[in-house]
Amino acid sequence: MFLALKEFAHSKMRFFMITIIFVLTAWLVFILSGLGNGLSTLAASTFQNMDADYVIFEQGSQSSMSKSLLSNQLAVKAEQLPNVTATSPMGISMTTARKGESNRNEDKVDIAIIGINPGSFLEPRFVAGHGLSPDKPDGVIVNETLQDKGFQLGDTFQLDGSMESLTIVGFVENQTYNHVASVFTSLSEWRKIAFAAPGSDKGIPDPVNAIMLQGKDIRPSDIDANLPGTDTVTRGAATQGLPGYKEENGSIIMMLAFLLTISAFVLGVFFYVITMQKTHQFGIMKAIGATNGFLGRVILSQVFVLSLSSIVVGILLTYGTAAVMPKEMPFKLSVDLVIVYSVILLVIALLSSLISVRRITKIDPLQALGRVE
Amino acid sequence: MSKGLQIQNVTKYYGEGMNRLTALDRVSIEVEPGEFAAVVGPSGSGKSTFLSIAGALLQASEGEVRVNGKSISKLSARELSAVRLRDIGFIMQSSNLIPYLNVMDQLIVVKKMGGKVSAADKTHAHRLLDDLGLGSKLKSFPEKLSGGEKQRVAIARALIHNPSVILADEPTASLDTQRAYEVVNLIAQEVKTRRKAAIMVTHDERMLEHCDKVYHLEDGKLSLVR
Numbered sequence: 001m002f003l004a005l006k007e008f009a010h011s012k013m014r015f016f017m018i019t020i021i022f023v024l025t026a027w028l029v030f031i032l033s034g035l036g037n038g039l040s041t042l043a044a045s046t047f048q049n050m051d052a053d054y055v056i057f058e059q060g061s062q063s064s065m066s067k068s069l070l071s072n073q074l075a076v077k078a079e080q081l082p083n084v085t086a087t088s089p090m091g092i093s094m095t096t097a098r099k100g101e102s103n104r105n106e107d108k109v110d111i112a113i114i115g116i117n118p119g120s121f122l123e124p125r126f127v128a129g130h131g132l133s134p135d136k137p138d139g140v141i142v143n144e145t146l147q148d149k150g151f152q153l154g155d156t157f158q159l160d161g162s163m164e165s166l167t168i169v170g171f172v173e174n175q176t177y178n179h180v181a182s183v184f185t186s187l188s189e190w191r192k193i194a195f196a197a198p199g200s201d202k203g204i205p206d207p208v209n210a211i212m213l214q215g216k217d218i219r220p221s222d223i224d225a226n227l228p229g230t231d232t233v234t235r236g237a238a239t240q241g242l243p244g245y246k247e248e249n250g251s252i253i254m255m256l257a258f259l260l261t262i263s264a265f266v267l268g269v270f271f272y273v274i275t276m277q278k279t280h281q282f283g284i285m286k287a288i289g290a291t292n293g294f295l296g297r298v299i300l301s302q303v304f305v306l307s308l309s310s311i312v313v314g315i316l317l318t319y320g321t322a323a324v325m326p327k328e329m330p331f332k333l334s335v336d337l338v339i340v341y342s343v344i345l346l347v348i349a350l351l352s353s354l355i356s357v358r359r360i361t362k363i364d365p366l367q368a369l370g371r372v373e
Numbered sequence: 374m375s376k377g378l379q380i381q382n383v384t385k386y387y388g389e390g391m392n393r394l395t396a397l398d399r400v401s402i403e404v405e406p407g408e409f410a411a412v413v414g415p416s417g418s419g420k421s422t423f424l425s426i427a428g429a430l431l432q433a434s435e436g437e438v439r440v441n442g443k444s445i446s447k448l449s450a451r452e453l454s455a456v457r458l459r460d461i462g463f464i465m466q467s468s469n470l471i472p473y474l475n476v477m478d479q480l481i482v483v484k485k486m487g488g489k490v491s492a493a494d495k496t497h498a499h500r501l502l503d504d505l506g507l508g509s510k511l512k513s514f515p516e517k518l519s520g521g522e523k524q525r526v527a528i529a530r531a532l533i534h535n536p537s538v539i540l541a542d543e544p545t546a547s548l549d550t551q552r553a554y555e556v557v558n559l560i561a562q563e564v565k566t567r568r569k570a571a572i573m574v575t576h577d578e579r580m581l582e583h584c585d586k587v588y589h590l591e592d593g594k595l596s597l598v599r
């Protein structure tokens with residue numbers, strides 16, 4: 001550490017440049033991961049925060065709510081099956097909420113209507129107002145982001161292309177589906193909206209899109225065997241089945257992977273060039289009696305200090321950026337994510353400096369005496 | 374077992390087979406504590422090879438080298454590093470200081486190689502530099518020092534671990550006559566007062582007056598001149 005710090009102090013400019021490169025890389029990594037996290041939250045937070053373990057879909061629906069249609073009568077049967085502790089049906093429709101009678105652009109908001117049984121384990125906890133109640137079938141609890149769009153507690157709104165009107169009785173948080181705010185209502189109300197067109201329920205009694213199951217030890221194959229025409233998957237798999245979710249996440253992860261790989265190379269080359277320039281010095285120190293271990297530690301501690309400070313600056317910049325980002329930007333940085341990517345960056349930097357360390361072990365101390373050319 | 378440096382029948386070959394070159398041919402020399410020996414010889418005669426072997430930087434092909442009573446012929450690379458650090462002070466042709474360390478830190482870093490640095494080590498380094506007339510330059514970086522000052526720092530660096538053997542490979546090559554005298558004089562003084570065994574390789578006949586013995590190396594063969 002002694003040598004590492006002394007050298008920083010003496011060649012400020014050189015290390016400053018590398019720090020800048022590293023800071024920019026870290027910044028980009030954090031921003032990208034925050035955006036990825038934000039997007040996937042926006043796409044699936046209702047699913048991610050749901051207190052269910054498994055999901056029963058219609059067979060052949062590719063774990064997608066929009067492709068699946070089942071009868072709720074299956075829920076009763078499912079409840080009898082081994083390891084199933086509770087079941088609850090669910091239906092989802094994408095639609096547009098219209099405030100009042102106006103036709104202005106800003107008064108139309110895309111929403112996801114989610115039909116559930118009031119009081120079931122699928123109903124999220126409200127943060128304002130109160131929860132769903134069977135006495136008020138047109139009452140809805142909605143994601144609090146709708147407040148920013150001008151929706152207040154007690155407001156009534158129309159749905160585009162539907163005669164139904166809904167009244168906001170409560171707000172919930174972190175509930176979005178398919179990038180829009182989730183609006184929870186009773187199943188009966190949802191059916192009126194989803195199957196407004198005659199025959200769109202294909203004649204299925206008590207239609208729902210899926211049945212959510214609780215029970216840690218459920219074996220999906222058991223369920224499928226007992227309920228013909230169904231397909232049971234974990235909640236995680238159901239999340240993957242959300243429209244566009246896999247593709248969206250895949251591209252972000254691809255970008256991050258490329259970014260990290262490229263930065264590993266760039267940093268590795270930088271460290272290597274710096275080490276090469278110091279071959280002579282390292283030779284002298286070896287001639288005086290420094291071991292490979294001593295010199296290796298010099299390099300690693302240098303890279304460690306440099307990486308750590310760059311990552312810290314990168315994190316500060318990222319939070320700074322997040323603070324000035326427009327609110328609609330789907331940016332969500334969790335502490336976990338920041339820690340994970342910090343550690344990844346640190347490990348990458350240390351690994352990429354290992355070639356330099358290897359280089360040191362090969363230096364011949366005789367070089368310092370001007371013998372070997 | 375006697376201290377100092379003993380080299381017995383050391384032979385060094387470079388290359389293999391047809392290209393084999395005998396750089397040192399059964400060289401023997403013994404330097405006792407407090408003795409300052411000089412090795413002179415034409416270019417290519419094997420002087421640097423000889424000094425590298427004495428300094429645990431290069432292994433001999435045959436023969437034995439004893440530093441401070443301990444044979445180093447069969448040591449691992451790691452153990453050789455330790456011998457170089459503790460028992461040998463090497464003064465190189467050009468001072469070869471580390472550019473980003475000030476005079477004081479040049480010595481401290483050598484201490485660091487051996488482990489923790491205590492306050493006593495610091496006072497020791499300070500006193501050593503004072504003795505060598507560098508008391509006012511403790512915070513200077515090598516780029517701000519004259520050639521003679523740099524070489525004196527290199528001498529201090531070679532002495533900081535209180536080694537039993539001092540080896541100097543043409544320490545005066547980059548200095549003018551005046552400075553060269555000063556530097557050799559300093560080494561001679563250290564050898565006498567601190568009882569070191571020292572060998573200096575040199576081209577410069579004028580530097581020999583400080584030395585107790587003078588050896589001549591030619592075609593890998595060492596002979597006593599004086």
Ligand SMILES: Nc1ncnc2c1ncn2[C@@H]1O[C@H](COP(=O)(O)OP(=O)(O)OP(=O)(O)O)[C@@H](O)[C@H]1O
Nearest residue numbers: 371387388394396415416417418419420421422423
């Ligand atoms: N690494 C090596 N591989 C092969 N031959 C070498 C090597 N190092 C030195 N030699 C040869 O060994 C002989 C002795 O070299 P050495 O460097 O010891 O001479 P020197 O007396 O120090 O010369 P100078 O006064 O020019 O420094 C020379 O003929 C040289 O070419």
Ligand SMILES: [Mg+2]
Nearest residue numbers: 417420421422
């Ligand atoms: Mg030489």
